[in-house]
Amino acid sequence: MKLTLLLFLVMSLFSCGQKTGSEKEGDGVKPKLKENMQAKELLQGVWYDDDSGTPLLLVKGDTLRFIDQSDSSMEFMIVKDSLYTYGYDVVSYKIDKQSPYEFWFHSLSDRIVKLYKSENLEDSLFFMDNFPPEPIPIYTEVVQKDSVVFYNDRRYRGYVYINPSTMKVNKPTYSDEGIRIDNIFYDNVIHICVYEGQNSLFARDVLKKDFQSLVTDTFYEQAVLADMDFDGVDKNGYHFTARLGIPESFTHNLISVTISFEGKMSLALKELKME
Incomplete structure (x- = not known):
């Protein structure tokens, strides 16, 4: 079940005309900013949505996957209070709250998405069949x-x-x-x-x-x-x-x-x- 929502793309990550996306299809370009490695470490694992109670996000190393994504995992960075994903385009989500067991952020529709860390190892199986390896x-x-x-x-x-x-x-x-x-x-x-x-x-x-x-x-x-x-x-x-x-x-x-x-x-x- 999906809704058509207003697209908000990040046109620049910082001043001086820095491009947020590569001219090559399917590749994002990482800005040369200082990454919050501690925040990235806290984000590792499976996170479930507070409203639905179902797994929504899988984070492993430098990549993440949302449950409905049909393409492969995306690289990501956490810089200050923002999560940047590098899929086909560069997209930014503002982080509202982060702790070892909570991760709240603003979606592109300006909704606060509240995620909680799963302690059930079987929740990772939700992502096994959801991601075809190829387009x-x-x-x-x-x-x-x-x-x-x-x-x-x-x-x-x-x-x-x-x-x-x-x-x-x-x-x-x-x-x-x-x-x-x-x-x-x-x-x-x-x-x-x-x-x-x-x-x-x-x-x-x-x-x-x-x-x-x-x-x-x-x-x-x-x-x-x-x-x-x-x-x-x-x-x-x-x-x-x-x-x-x-x-x-x-x-x-x-x-x-x-x-x-x-x-x-x-x-x-x-x-x-x-x-």
């Missing part, structure tokens, strides 16, 4: 689709190959406690080609970045190149429809892809759907 693939194997169309008494066959890749896409969500959870998915590379008989007329790989100028930055960051269909041939060339979508939602963009007979690709937004 979630949209497809687990290559998907091939083909269509046959006729134009000017000629028979054309269009092929679409949807190939899973290792390119990561982050879709952040927020728990009931207002904690940011990074859900990481794999994007796809789609290969399209057109044949007339045995003669190959056109072939190329299509990536999500080919459509970046047609969609908003917020949508682009969370979307994957989910699908492609061959629609037909006319005087303007070969026509495909691409679908960019946000994983595990009904929000998507349909984009018209036209390949001229000279091999030039042109794009046009067909549909934006949000549910």
